[in-house]
Amino acid sequence: MVYVYVEKFKIGASVRVAEKPFLEDFRTRWKWHHPLQEEQVGCAGAVSKVKTVGFYHGGDVIYTLEGLPGIWHEECLNAV
Numbered sequence: 001m002v003y004v005y006v007e008k009f010k011i012g013a014s015v016r017v018a019e020k021p022f023l024e025d026f027r028t029r030w031k032w033h034h035p036l037q038e039e040q041v042g043c044a045g046a047v048s049k050v051k052t053v054g055f056y057h058g059g060d061v062i063y064t065l066e067g068l069p070g071i072w073h074e075e076c077l078n079a080v
Helices: 020-029
Strands: 014-017 047-055 061-065 077-079
Touching: 014 061
Parallel strands: none
Antiparallel strands: 014 047, 014 077, 047 061
């Protein structure tokens, strides 16, 4: 079986972090790799650019963002 990993946002793309209620909900239900940290919840609504893109086996897409702390899960980001 071959997995094809495809990110929604390319390096350099502008993204907006989801709003605080979404991030708080994600933080309570996500039980796997890279849980959101409290300081990340404080970044709700911030606009940034994608710095790096990574993938976990199985297809979870993760990002780092310019000027924002932590590792971000794709579902916590929206296109600008």
